[in-house]
Amino acid sequence: MKRLSRLISPLLIAALVLGSLPAVAATSQNELVGTAEALDARTLKDDRQRIHDVLAREDVQRQLALQGVDADEVESRLAALSDAEVSEMAERLDQMPAGASVVGALFAAFVILLVTDILGLTDVYPFTR
Amino acid sequence: MHHLLRQRRDARFAGVFALLVLMVSLGGCATTPSLSAEAARSLPDRVFVEDVPFHGQREYQCGPASLAMALAASGVDVAVDDLIPQVFLPGRQGSVQPEMLATVRRHGRIPFRLEGGFAGLLAELDAGRPVVVMQNLSLPWWPEWHYALAIGYDRPAEQIILHSGMTPQRRTGFARFEATWARSQRWGFSALTPGKMPQHVDPDAALRAISNFSEVQGPVAALPAWQALVERHPEQAMAHFALGNARYANGHVEAAIDAFREATDRNPGMGEAWLNLGLLLQAQGRDAAAQKALEKAADTSGPWQQRARQELKQRQKQRST
Numbered sequence: 001m002k003r004l005s006r007l008i009s010p011l012l013i014a015a016l017v018l019g020s021l022p023a024v025a026a027t028s029q030n031e032l033v034g035t036a037e038a039l040d041a042r043t044l045k046d047d048r049q050r051i052h053d054v055l056a057r058e059d060v061q062r063q064l065a066l067q068g069v070d071a072d073e074v075e076s077r078l079a080a081l082s083d084a085e086v087s088e089m090a091e092r093l094d095q096m097p098a099g100a101s102v103v104g105a106l107f108a109a110f111v112i113l114l115v116t117d118i119l120g121l122t123d124v125y126p127f128t129r
Numbered sequence: 130m131h132h133l134l135r136q137r138r139d140a141r142f143a144g145v146f147a148l149l150v151l152m153v154s155l156g157g158c159a160t161t162p163s164l165s166a167e168a169a170r171s172l173p174d175r176v177f178v179e180d181v182p183f184h185g186q187r188e189y190q191c192g193p194a195s196l197a198m199a200l201a202a203s204g205v206d207v208a209v210d211d212l213i214p215q216v217f218l219p220g221r222q223g224s225v226q227p228e229m230l231a232t233v234r235r236h237g238r239i240p241f242r243l244e245g246g247f248a249g250l251l252a253e254l255d256a257g258r259p260v261v262v263m264q265n266l267s268l269p270w271w272p273e274w275h276y277a278l279a280i281g282y283d284r285p286a287e288q289i290i291l292h293s294g295m296t297p298q299r300r301t302g303f304a305r306f307e308a309t310w311a312r313s314q315r316w317g318f319s320a321l322t323p324g325k326m327p328q329h330v331d332p333d334a335a336l337r338a339i340s341n342f343s344e345v346q347g348p349v350a351a352l353p354a355w356q357a358l359v360e361r362h363p364e365q366a367m368a369h370f371a372l373g374n375a376r377y378a379n380g381h382v383e384a385a386i387d388a389f390r391e392a393t394d395r396n397p398g399m400g401e402a403w404l405n406l407g408l409l410l411q412a413q414g415r416d417a418a419a420q421k422a423l424e425k426a427a428d429t430s431g432p433w434q435q436r437a438r439q440e441l442k443q444r445q446k447q448r449s450t
Binding site: 031032033034035036038039041042064066067068069070073076077079080081082084085086088089093096097098099100109112113116120121122123124126 | 219231232265266267270272274275296309341343367370371377405408409433436
């Protein structure tokens with residue numbers, strides 16, 4: 001991953017710099033400042049952050065595929081995520097709580113959860129109420 | 130024999146010790162969440178959001194099922210089977226929070242994160258809008274993460290009403306619900322039609338929520354949401370600015386000019402609003418006004434100052450030729 005980043009980063013920097021040049025040079029009429037752009041500027045999102053966003057998106061794309069998401073769904077799922085959500089997922093998808101409601105319980109856990117259920121701290125076994 | 134007995138006693142000690150640690154770490158007992166005096170007075174005793182269809186979950190599919198119900202409640206008819214490939218992560222056998230929000234966007238609704246904790250949840254239900262909540266039904270050590278749809282409450286009985294798992298209108302005690310919900314930092318969201326606003330919303334969070342929606346569904350779909358935000362928070366210059374952009378993208382140039390002007394009235398130091406105002410006035414051929422707005426933008430320090438100065442220079446060049 002690190003090696004890959006090192007390889008991709010310079011390319012990305014070059015691409016982004018080149019990409020932003022024509023916009024500055026041409027200043028085409030009526031190119032308004034966009035809302036997302038203004039919000040990003042307010043949170044001081046700089047070029048480094050933008051590169052990070054692009055890398056994070058690639059990372060999440062790969063992770064979604066690895067987690068068994070259909071190839072033709074990966075793109076649309078990625079497109080619906082905001083930059084902040086993407087970078088959160090890139091950083092900690094493994095530890096992120098995934099709502100599923102299945103407890104991988106050992107016997108000890110069963111006993112403790114039974115007690116905590118009766119105490120009203122948990123809600124695992126419906127028959128405790 | 131002796132040896133064995135001692136071992137057994139040790140095991141018993143270990144068990145007692147473990148239970149003690151457990152009790153201490155849980156920090157007491159489940160307590161009923163208390164409402165502020167004002168919330169207690171303003172909220173009705175019982176609320177039930179009518180006509181929210183129930184979708185039972187099959188194994189692991191509480192995410193898609195809760196989404197289907199929340200979307201149906203806001204008028205989007207989508208089957209659980211269609212949502213599964215959009216939000217379910219087979220490798221994790223579950224659905225993660227960011228993708229729950231993202232999927233709402235894909236279906237033309239805006240996901241607003243719930244604010245205000247327990248009182249905020251009751252207020253949102255009182256406004257007739259169900260809320261998807263994330264619970265850890267088990268303990269932090271063996272988490273059992275679960276999404277359910279809150280559809281009502283009963284304060285005299287101290288119960289919250291959930292469409293949850295395989296059970297429609299399941300009643301759970303306030304204290305038990307609060308204990309399981311607190312483990313997700315009281316995470317929840319409502320899926321709203323653009324133009325509807327949640328009861329409690331921080332203006333910055335709303336700006337982000339609508340902007341994220343606009344990136345996915347485009348400015349035409351987002352326009353009513355910006356309008357609603359401006360009505361709710363007329364003091365927010367950024368909301369007027371966003372409304373200006375949305376109106377412009379919808380082809381309403383004069384209305385966009387009004388919104389940008391409103392933004393500069395609310396915050397005269399907002400360079401990007403002066404810049405957009407100037408550019409639109411220029412395109413409309415209102416030269417004097419455009420000149421004034423662009424000068425303001427060029428005088429305001431910030432990321433847009435450079436751009437504004439260039440625009441002014443170009444105008445000068447055009448005038449001299």
